[in-house]
Amino acid sequence: MIIAISGGVGGARLCQGLVQILSPAELAIVVNVGDDFEHLGLSICPDLDTVMYTLAGLHNPTLGWGRADETWNFMQVLEQLGGDTWFQLGDRDLAVHIERTRRLAAGEPLSSIAADFCQRLGIRHTIIPVTDQRLRTRVISRDEGELAFQDYFVRRRAQPAIVALRFDGAEQAQLAPPLAQTLAGNPPHPQPQGVLICPSNPWLSVDPVLAVPDFRDWIARQRIPIVAVSPIIGGRAVKGPAAKIMQELGVGHDTMGIVDHYGSAVQGWVIDRADAHLADSIRARGHPVAVTESLMTDPTVAAALAHTAVALLRELA
């Protein structure tokens, strides 16, 4: 059983590769919830939905988030009514938010709702939010104080300079029950053999997951290997503000900055051919490195990248 940690669009894309080469019994996808927020009275879980839509083949390939074949009648009328339209909610996407909000209000745990939605969308693989409790990424900006994540990321288009991040609620957050069972590996759950950190933004998408104490402790206790796929190619993020954030945090903006961020927590690295010149520096830090095509332009590349990452994990196991 491989535990994949995913957030954002890059993470979802690698998950699309992973599900092509691993069976549901061999993979569990743990998703970031730090981007979740309440908006227009709705509980919105972008990273869960992005992975769910991607694995269901319903995702919008150009935007990376939201659904394909979407219509925007709700947003058009909301605009006419003077409502908040900075966060775009498509008509089909809206049904997910409305039904999830209803079930959460009725007391159903987020992980249970996620499992049911996936089952209804024909997804056989397991997608689990890291916690069912409230955990929210807060962005401490240089000039505008503390911002809620989606305010920073979408409304302000990631323009404010970041000086720090904090994960509100992380210290009190418990592992979502299905995740606790998966990590424990109690029969019938197979033993976890490795952790794969997807090419998500380490600061925004992975750190909130690792901030959950029981997950962090589990990882620290395990002797199982951890492999990460760099989200930076040739010093640039494929999508999103990772490189900009790295510069604002003063950690450089190339793959070495990512390697240093995870330090010894990650044993093996998968990097892009454009960064092959960095392979020796990474190996000098004691990390095996696989160099491959990591720009997932289509599901075939995603499957090949997944294969390379899983092979490295298995080599280290």
Ligand code: FO1
């Ligand atoms: N990102 C945007 O840049 N603009 C949007 O209007 C937007 C709407 C949206 C709706 C549903 C959803 O699941 C995701 C959405 N996202 C939007 C992306 C979202 O902000 C990011 O995917 C994650 O929060 C960061 O990984």
